[in-house]
Amino acid sequence: MPKKTLTERCQPFTRYIEGIKAQGFYPYFRPISRSWGTEVEVAGKRLIMIGSNDYLGLSHDPRVLEAASQALRRWGSGPGGSRFLSGNLSLHEELEERLAAFVGKKRAVLHVTGFSTNLGAIACLLTAQDTILCDRENHASILEGCQASKARLIPFAHNDPKAAAEKLHQAREKYPNGIMLLITEGVFSMSGDLSLLPGLVALKRTFPDLLVYLDDAHGIGVMGYQGRGTATHFGLTDQVDFIMGTFSKALASIGGFIASDDIDVLEYLRHHSKPLIFSAGLPASCTATVMTCLDIIEHEPERVNRLWEITRKVHAGYQEIGLRTGEPVSPVLPIHIGSEIKAGLFAADLFKNGVFALPAVFPAVPRNKAVIRTAYMSTHQESQIDYVLEVMSKLATKHGVLASDLEERGYFANASGFSSPGPGVSDQAISQIGK
Ligand SMILES: Cc1ncc(COP(=O)(O)O)c(C=O)c1O
Incomplete structure (x- = not known):
């Protein structure tokens, strides 16, 4: 094969995107010039926005905006360095304590995004001797963390504790040593499925050394008593070893955290998670936003009730x-479309009719299982919803x-919604099984 330049390597993709743009239904990177929460201005x-993760509509709450602007004035617009060095704010530590208590764990550690929380935590805690069991629909950030850790990655069928149990039995027999970590999302980001967490943590009865890692990006603020998340919803907080969450959804900001009762592990993580050490800390305004949320x-609690x-x-x-x-088990309600082109055309027509929602296509979902990902906010008005339903x-x-x-x-034909291979755990990852 003749050697290609970097430009030549990228060009086929770029031309493909140009083709979609020329046909008028490229839906991504739309510049929003103004937002009122449930409504936005584009071009x-x-x-009407029905594609946001701002589930509780808090990003425009006057109390949140006031807290963010006060923090901005007190600490400035950026932290000026990594938390490890000059950018550790007292507000970061207050929020860590607050979050740990909120999700029912002893300690929490902040990162600058949810993505970097998964990437940094999984990569620094696991090694090539270890094994990770991963739901096939887990988020890309989880997969990146798994790959960076070099641990063995074993995907199991989406939300299927029986399949996880089989894989776990096989893996334990083959690899008796090493850490075994099972990772699931609480609420799956694309399908909106609620994790069958009780079935997964029940595996600890057979494998007492199994560690469970819950990515609750879409569950925090929404699921369980006072929005404390999916582990609280199931009353299983003490069975989940790590609870990860992000601020980019119901908590109306950016940033992420990981919480656990294992203080030693979190102290190690604080000194080894690369995105934590080698990225600047969270701006004070974002941190104060989360505290106020x-x-x-x-x-x-009426906000969460209204969302439901x-x-x-x-x-x-x-x-x-x-x-x-x-099913309405979470605020994420994907509309199944199938064809990626159809999904693009449908979204373009929604746009023409005054509704903002985007298609999720491969690799966010399996090929030819495109959906229009819709998620509503507790601040939507009845009239907005009635209008959207009419358009739909x-x-x-x-x-x-x-x-x-x-x-x-x-x-x-072969699926009740999404089918394998799942969106996060791709063919490429699956090919690594047993490496
Ligand atoms: C399940 C899940 N985990 C992690 C993330 C990353 O979160 P953040 O947007 O804070 O980087 C997302 C974001 O979409 C997600 O859906």
């Missing part, structure tokens, strides 16, 4: 239209994406 057009979530009301209403609306969607109904028929249309095209 001078006001749209926690106050609000703890004191205003809206989620159930939308789910019922989708069903009435005849769309194929997930009109467009679903126009584009032929009703559940009955999908059935005709054989969409459900």
Whole structure:
């Protein structure tokens, strides 16, 4: 094969994207010029936002904005360095204590994003002697952490404790030594599925040394008593060894954390997680935002209740239209479309009709299992939801994406929604099994 320059290597992809743009349905990187929370402005057009993870609508709460601006004035706009060196704010440590208590663990460690929390934590805690059991739909940041750790990666069928048990038995027999870590999401980011956590932690009865790592990016602030997350929802906090969360969803900011009762492990992590040591700390404004969001979530349970009301209403609306969607077990309600091009065209038509939602395509979901990922906020008004449902109904028929249309095209042949290989754990990762 003739040697290619870097430009030549990238060009086929770039041309492909240009082709989609020329056809007018490239939906990504849309510049939002203004946001009111449930509505945004793009290219001078006001749209109802149904694709945000700001589940509780806190990013525009006046108390949050005030706390962020006070912190900005007190600590400045950036921390000026890594937390390890000159950028460790007292507010970071306060938030760590607060988060640990919130999720029911002894200690928590902050990172600058959720992605870098998974990447840094998994990579620094596991080694080539260890084995990771990973749900096939786990997020890309988890996979990056697994790959960076060099541990053996064993994917198991999505949300299937029985499949996990089989893989675990095989792995323990083959690799009797080394740490065994099972990683699952609490609420899966694309399908909105709720983890079958009880079945997964039950594996600890057979394998007492099994460690369980829960990425609760989409569960924190939403699931369980006072939004304390999926482990609280199931009453299994003490069975989960690591709870990871992000601030980029219900906590209306950016940043991430990992919490555990194992103080030694977290102290080690604080000194070895590369994104923590070699990235600057979280800006004070983001940190104060999260503190205030926690106050609000703890004191205003009606926000979470309203989110569930809206989620159930939308789910019922989708069903009435005849769309194929997930169960209302989380605020993430994907609309199954299948064809990636159809999903792009559908999203473009939503846009024309004043609705902002985006297609999720491979590798975020398996090939030809494209969805329009919708997620609503507790601040959406009834009139906004009614309007969106009206638009969905009109467009679903126009584009032929009703559940009955999908059935005709054989969409459900091998899956109840998403099928393997899962979005996060790709073929490439699977090929590493047993390395
Ligand atoms: C399950 C899951 N984990 C981790 C992340 C990364 O979070 P962040 O946006 O804070 O980097 C995301 C973000 O989409 C996610 O969905």
